[in-house]
Amino acid sequence: MSAGPVERPPGEAGGGSAAPASPRALAWRRRRHSLGRFWAGYRGNRAGLAGLAGLAVFVLIALCAPLLIGPADLSLTDAPGGPHEPPSAAYPLGTDNYGRSILDLVIWGSRVSLTVGFLATLMCVGLGTLVGIVAGHYGGFGSTVLMRITDWVLVLPALVLAVAFAAVMGQGTVTIILAIGLTAWPTTARLVRAQTLAVEARPYIDRAKALGGGHGHVMTRHVLPNVMPIVLAQTTLTVAESIIMESTMAFLGLGDPNTLSWGGTLQEARNAGAVSSGLWWHLLPPGLAIVLVALAFTLCGRAIEGVLNPRLRERR
Amino acid sequence: MTAQTGPDPATRDDAGDRAVPGGAAAPVLSAEGLEVRFKGRGDRGVARAVDGVHLDVRAGEIIALVGESGCGKTTLARTLLGLERPTDGRVTFEGRPLSYTGKALKAYRRRAQLVLQDPSGSLNPRHVVYDAVAEGLRIHYGVTADEKAKVADALARAGLRPPERFFLRYPHELSGGQRQRVVIAGALVLDPEVIVADEPVASLDASVRGEILALLLRLRDDLGLSALVVTHDLGLAWNIADRVAVMYLGRVVESGTVEEVLTAPRHPYTQALLSVLPEGGVAERVVLTGEPPDPTRVPGGCRFHARCQILASGEADRAGIADRCRGEDPGVLPAGSDSHLAACHYAALGEPAGT
Incomplete structure (x- = not known):
């Protein structure tokens, strides 16, 4: 932690001497600067880097999947191998009940699983954080209404709501993302609101108000950084949850039945009796993939929290 | 953009002479029949925290508001800054009643500053000292080229020298006295005309306390700063105030110059x-x-x-x-x-x- 305002170029501090920079340029320079500081802190966290590298590998594999696997490899009727072959040189992770390579299924499935995991999580955590902070900050009648809506969504069975979505919007991955995003946010909203209420009671909120800070300033500069730990923890939990949820929804026919995903492969393994007949290679790889992605998210989340929370940084 | 300039030179005349606070000076900040009530839940009744207070803070004058805990001093201070809405009566700034629209309050809060009682709680634990002090500047002027110079100046004025050494410290790395000085620097950086300080030195040791009080007096003398200092410490009132108002149970029960009231x-x-x-x-x-x-x-x-x-x-x-x-x-x-x-x-x- 050596970078910071101290080591800014002198021209910036002096003001008059250099060509006067526009406020926007100054703001950008400051933002770049704090981003640099953030990265410097993050880089020092080995577990965080490992998590980031893991996520990068998964994303890279998902992007390169069409280069590695042809449509023939995933064909149900014209599968390359025999059904339920154990791992071998030709099929490193064995084959499924149709004779497709599990490795291929996992690689191809990462595309849908990661997309759903990322987007649904982004949507659900974003919506939950927004609702939670707004409800906690403003209080009053509007907040009560907002929280009653939250409670209402919380008690609605997510699957029923998702089926209704699919009926309106048609089947597909987008429907699944929306269905997860629009049903899973209330938990986040409730947690964030509770934390917001605790933060709002702190004297530094009063100080910010007395300095002239408006609602936006208080919410983004003071409340948001202090509810971040909860938001990050919630993110890591939601990623794994969304990936599993996707398989449930695909199983119920809300997605395109031909789409391959980790959850879908797990579902198929279960249907094919992999649990009872000890076909571990059918179950384990997609399950492990979900665990690894969730783990990578957890590591990243903890590292970000470590950088944002100055007290944690010291203890490390 | 430049900071607010000090008040007109006429108000500085009385600053040096403490025995005779300028009787002619118009009040900068005043409370007129101010009442603040809090409704308790259930049958606990209504708390009359501030129950009819008339108080003037004139330009270049330091007023001490003394009284025991729970007599409404803090509520009065918060109401003067617009953090609390009066139930009755009004707060006026330069003769005009305080408006509670967002824009008017923001403009007001560029010129009047609050220093809170609890220095550990009044700094965001996730902001470094530099950001905490620059917060007011950024709220009112955005990011400016001379921001760093102003922050350094405010920190130095509040007694944190050399200021650059404190820029990247977090509040938990500072002592209580240093934190309080960061809070004071955060108020000074906007060059306010009025400071309302709620127990500004209660958490400081004697040496730092003297320095902060000397700073307040110097600001009054140099810039014509007005201040309302809330305290339960009569010695403090004696040392820095021109006038004293004694508060009991939501009302000012005695007021006068510091010599009269305390002797x-x-x-x-x-x-x-x-x-x-x-x-x-x-x-x-x-x-x-x-x-x-x-x-x-x-x-x-x-x-x-x-x-x-x-x-x-x-x-x-x-x-x-x-x-x-x-x-x-x-x-x-x-x-x-x-x-x-x-x-x-x-x-x-x-x-x-x-x-």
Whole structure:
């Protein structure tokens, strides 16, 4: 932690001497600067880097999947191998009940699983954080209404709501993302609101108000950084949850039945009796993939929290 | 953009002379019949935290607001900054009533600053010192080129030298006194005209306390800064204030210049407060009895009568005013007067008629 305002170029501090920079340029320079500081802190966290590298590998594999696997490899009727072959040189992770390579299924499935995991999580955590902070900050009648809506969504069975979505919007991955995003946010909203209420009671909120800070300033500069730990923890939990949820929804026919995903492969393994007949290679790889992605998210989340929370940084 | 300039030079004239606070100076910030009530839940009743206060803070003047815990000092300070809405009465700044629209409040808060009581809590633990001090500048002017210079200057003025060494410290890495000085620097960076300081030095050790108080006095002398210093420490009031207002249970019960009030207190409450000072030199210590005041149950008559040592000792009876003490409210002290006032029936006996 050596970078910071101290080591800014002198021209910036002096003001008059250099060509006067526009406020926007100054703001950008400051933002770049704090981003640099953030990265410097993050880089020092080995577990965080490992998590980031893991996520990068998964994303890279998902992007390169069409280069590695042809449509023939995933064909149900014209599968390359025999059904339920154990791992071998030709099929490193064995084959499924149709004779497709599990490795291929996992690689191809990462595309849908990661997309759903990322987007649904982004949507659900974003919506939950927004609702939670707004409800906690403003209080009053509007907040009560907002929280009653939250409670209402919380008690609605997510699957029923998702089926209704699919009926309106048609089947597909987008429907699944929306269905997860629009049903899973209330938990986040409730947690964030509770934390917001605790933060709002702190004297530094009063100080910010007395300095002239408006609602936006208080919410983004003071409340948001202090509810971040909860938001990050919630993110890591939601990623794994969304990936599993996707398989449930695909199983119920809300997605395109031909789409391959980790959850879908797990579902198929279960249907094919992999649990009872000890076909571990059918179950384990997609399950492990979900665990690894969730783990990578957890590591990243903890590292970000470590950088944002100055007290944690010291203890490390 | 430049910072707010100090008030016009005319107001500086009285700054050097503490015995005669400029009687002609117009009030910068004043409370007019201010009342703040909090509704308790259930049957706890309404707390009259501030119950009719007239108070003027004039340009270049430091006023100390003293009183025991729970008498409404902090609420009054918060109301003056617009953090609390008055139930009745109004706050005026430069003669104009405070407007509670977002824009007007923001403009007001560029010129009036609050220093809070608790330095550990009033800094965001996730902001470094630089960001905490620059916060006000960024709120009002955005990011400016001379931001760093201003932050360094404010930190140096608040006694954190060399300022660059503190830029990247987090609040938890600072001592309580340093934190409080960061808070003060955050208020100074906007070059305010009025500072409302709620127990600004309560958490500081004696050496730092002296430095902060000297800073306040210097700012008053150099820039014509006005300040309302809320404190329970009469010694502090004696050291820095031009005028003193003594508050009891939501009301100002005695006001006047610091010499008058602290050397010749007229209200029995002030007398009791002064008599228990360790270095008071008063022969007889008055320890107040009776239940501590409860703003949800303000007694009738004089609000101090239940604990008043003059009434208890029978002196009021002998003067023939005991019934008035118990049944008649001595009224609210007016603001803007230079004379030494006390809201007390007994004190009023010794005065020439008409006051």
